[in-house]
Amino acid sequence: QITLKESGPTLVKPTQSLTLTCTFSGFSLRASGVGVGWIRQPPGKALEWLGFIYWDDDEAYSPSLKTRLTITKDTSKNQVVLIMTNMDPVDTATYYCAHSRLTYDVFNGYNRKSRFDYWGQGTQVTVSS
């Protein structure tokens, strides 16, 4: 059974950095073709993809947030960490981490652009002074 859970501060001040941890079970980030993504959802709004980290340490980020995001992993702890710098009130949202099983074909290898198979419950982050 795959589960994920996000943790971190519920309130951050403008210009501060946000660090969120995703702790997961039921899969390994050492296994080929596995990724963990981050997605956020402002109150009452749609979902926005933030970034991905993969089993082979590769990363992918939303171009609009790339300069502010870092995603790392600790496979020994089954954790993925999201760091977002220079937080602003518009970054107020519920932040989700999610598991992805990448598709594979013999010509192109793993397709790192993926859907999200299992999601954490989300963690609410408010940016306010």
Add this chain to the structure above:
Amino acid sequence: EIVMTQSPATLSVSPGERATLSCRASQSVSSNLAWYQQKPGQAPRLLIYGASTRPTGIPVRFSGSGSGTEFTLTISSLQSEDITVYYCQQYDNWPLTFGQGTRLEIK
């Protein structure tokens, strides 16, 4: 960036009726399209991937179709627990993008 447009924004359906939700991509995404269901206060749940494949455990009343730029999620016989919000997502191009959602409501 590929823009995903869902229609209608709100759909009124009676229990037992068929619900048809649409998702349009601003350019072709092949079959790299997923649908999610999100209930209030909960995380999204994957309903469909590859435009038409149901993950294990998803009821058969949920089906997906389409390719290229036009996609449909059909709920064949609406149950009360299906009254919530649905999102589509393309994973053909960077950045990954989601639609704005369709909310189902009771007619």
